[in-house]
Amino acid sequence: MxxxxxxxxxxxxxxxxxxxxxxxxxxxxxxxxxxxxxxxxxxxxxxxxxxxxxxxxxxxxxGKEELFYQTVARRAGELARIRVETLEALQASGPLNLRDILDCFIRPYVTLALSGGDGWMAYGRLVAHVSVDPRWRDIAAEYFDPTAQRFIAEIAKLYPGTDPALLASGQVYSVSAMLAHLNSAWRVEALSKGGDLAQIDSLIAFCAAGIEAMISPPQG
Amino acid sequence: MxxxxxxxxxxxxxxxxxxxxxxxxxxxxxxxxxxxxxxxxxxxxxxxxxxxxxxxxxxxxxGKEELFYQTVARRAGELARIRVETLEALQASGPLNLRDILDCFIRPYVTLALSGGDGWMAYGRLVAHVSVDPRWRDIAAEYFDPTAQRFIAEIAKLYPGTDPALLASGQVYSVSAMLAHLNSAWRVEALSKGGDLAQIDSLIAFCAAGIEAMISPPQG
DNA sequence: GTCTATAATGAGATAGAC
DNA sequence: GTCTATCTCATTATAGAC
Missing domain, CATH: 1.10.10.60 (Homeodomain-like)
Incomplete structure (x- = not known):
């Protein structure tokens, strides 16, 4: 077992x-x-x-460095599995559009962070450190890139012939926005006194519309 | 003088x-x-x-902490000035739309980072550290929030009655995407083998379309 | 203002008993 | 596996001559 x-x-x-x-x-x-x-x-x-x-x-x-690796690795496998399973489950029910695909990438993570206990919320801040610092590029390549590649490939199917770098940029921007959503509540609060926080659907709408705009710029 | x-x-x-x-x-x-x-x-x-x-x-x-503050502060004033001057210069030529406003916020920074010398490029990574860590919230509040508030207010004029938290979230997402654009070239390259990097116009398009989608969700 | 030297602390890592 | 004790080194910060 x-x-x-x-x-x-x-x-x-x-x-x-x-x-x-x-x-x-x-x-x-x-x-x-x-x-x-x-x-x-x-x-x-x-x-x-x-x-x-x-x-x-x-x-x-x-050793300290090895401990850092283990800390990142512990939840990375489960996260990748949930994301791909969510994607494949939705794919089984019919063809997906861009927003559906991004939803499968973003929602499992945000949901876990908000309701999966303090550990998953802290993990979002940890991933932010890894994403910012080229020093941890090996960690990113090993634990995050495969899943990101998988989702980029799904998006590429929707827009054949699109420059891969454009899709990769959209993915990176979306991940950064997702991490900001999780980690920068204090910044949002400082910039909007008294309002409610934006919800996950707004985040996904932001990313999906942003990628669409990158891929198919307004003619003229 | x-x-x-x-x-x-x-x-x-x-x-x-x-x-x-x-x-x-x-x-x-x-x-x-x-x-x-x-x-x-x-x-x-x-x-x-x-x-x-x-x-x-x-x-x-x-002292080390004071040195960190000074390091952030040194370029913050000039950056804020350039952004606001760019905004006001464009406003003098006619009414602005969302994309124009975001352009005035993002382009001066990215342009400086890419052509203003190593210092401005490093400053982008420095700001990323400040943005991630609540420990530096005082720095953010003093040096970055006033400009961000100014731009949020301009955007709010275009969409009266919109939830301020939604606009603040859009601003935070956009800043995070801008920092990712500057700092995560290594991630984009890892995710798109051989393609060209996305350009600044793609970034601005991403942010503008994202914010529009947050503010006015598709009916239904 | 600049430099040399040093104080005082905290760090990561390890040895060896249990 | 766990614990106590210690080693070795790098760190921030400061004192005082020039």
Whole structure:
């Protein structure tokens, strides 16, 4: 039943307590890396927040950089799976338009962030750090690019002959807007005193109309 | 002729050499803060890149956090001035539509980044850090919000009665897309092998159409 | 203003007992 | 696996000569 990657033969499975400890460490690392970035979060802060000893963070994390990778990787697989499953489920019900495809990409993530617990919300801030910093380009290439490529390919089917760079730009702009939607509520509030926050449908409408406008500019 | 802020009475104006040293320090800080974030860039790295001693960075910067503020502030005033002047110049020639207004906000920045020297390009990455991290909300409120408010107000004139939060969200999404345009060329390249990069007009089209779609959703 | 030198702290990482 | 204790190094910041 388990489909965990088995890289090396182990004597035995990790104990229940070990798994819990590792989860606590990843939870703490996720939150602190998200809030303060890689250098801004110290191993000691992470250990303190997880309620464990400093040495344990090294034992489970295998160094700070490796811990950062693990923190990003933990939810990346599940997110990619949900996105693709959502896409394929909707495709089974008929042909999709641009907005449908973007909806399958954006809505699962935003929904998880808003109702999947603090971890998923922090993960959005973490991904924002990864997206901004070329230093983490390997992480982005490994965990995010495959899904992004898949969705770009779906969009390309709708607009054959379109410059791939244009579609890629639209994807990148849309991801940045999605992350801003999740992470910049404080900015929106500062700029609009007293109004309600924009909802997810507005975000998806923004991205879909934006991509359409890029691809098919007004004639003349 | 000088319009520098004079906060305290000083014996004399700073020497030419002092100004050059301070500029070198701010240049180095700008680049390193932009690349590695606040904690990721050390005073020593900044001093080394500026070609000065560690003590001088403290002398001119007044501590690391104060140096970060100064680094953001240095170009913020000029950027805000150019944006508003561009807007008012275009307004003098006739009524503006949404795309015109966004053009006045986005194009000056992107143009400076692409042709105004390495400093302005690095500044885009620096602003991205400020925009992501609530820790710097005071900086954003002081240096970026007034201009953003001005442009939001102009857009609001075009769509009276629109929810202010919707306009603020559109502004935040647009800024995030603009920063992605400047900072995420590496991501676009990874997602579109070999194609040309999208140009600034595509970005503005993306933002304008996105905002229009948010404000006036398709009926039905 | 500039430079050298150093203080004071916090960082990541590890060793070894249990 | 977990914990305590420690090592080693880089960091910010400052003091004081020039």
């Amino acid at each position: 388990t489909q965990k990657n088995i890289e090396k033969p182990r004597q035995r499975a990790p104990s229940q307590r070990s798994l819990q400890t590792k989860a606590k460490i990843l939870d703490a690392a996720e939150c602190l890396f998200a809030d303060r970035g890689f250098e801004g979060a110290s191993i000691r802060d992470i250990a303190a927040r997880a309620g464990v000893q400093v040495g344990l963070v090294h034992h489970h994390g295998g | 000088t319009q520098k802020n004079i906060e305290k009475p000083r014996q004399r104006a700073p020497s030419q050499r002092s100004l050059q040293t301070k500029a070198k320090i701010l240049d180095a800080a700008e680049c390193l803060f932009a690349d590695r974030g606040f904690e990721g860039a050390s005073i020593r790295d900044i001093a080394a890149r500026a070609g000065v001693q560690v003590g001088l960075v403290h002398h001119h910067g007044g």
